[in-house]
Every structure is written in structure tokens, then in C-alpha cells.
Amino acid sequence: MEDLVLTIPTQDLSIMETLANRMGWTVRSKRSIVQKFIDSCPKTPMMTDEEIAAEVNAARSGK
Numbered sequence: 001m002e003d004l005v006l007t008i009p010t011q012d013l014s015i016m017e018t019l020a021n022r023m024g025w026t027v028r029s030k031r032s033i034v035q036k037f038i039d040s041c042p043k044t045p046m047m048t049d050e051e052i053a054a055e056v057n058a059a060r061s062g063k
Helices: 008-022 030-040 049-062
Strands: none
Touching: none
């Protein structure tokens, strides 16, 4: 399976969705892909700001 980005005029979207359904393809907008990613992210941070800063500083100093 190959993911492609296809830019089409909005008025042609319904015909492309019909074609995609007939071919067994999946049509997703960039907005829906980004929203799915955002929704899948943890709601609470895994690290505090201080922990992130410490990690960055450690990486910069080579420790």
C-alpha cells in the first residue's frame, strides 16, 4: 500500500470519493489525519518542563 497526497478542487471531491469507494481505497483529508494524530496524543504530559529542559541540557553537554 502506498500513501499519496493528491490535491483536487473541492467540487471534484465527491466523484473522487465515489471512485475511491469502488476501488477499495481510503480517502482522508490532511485535516483529519492531523486531528487523528492530536487525538492519539496523551492528554497529560509525560515530562514536566523542568525534566524536558534537563534532557535538552544533558544532550547539549554530551552527558
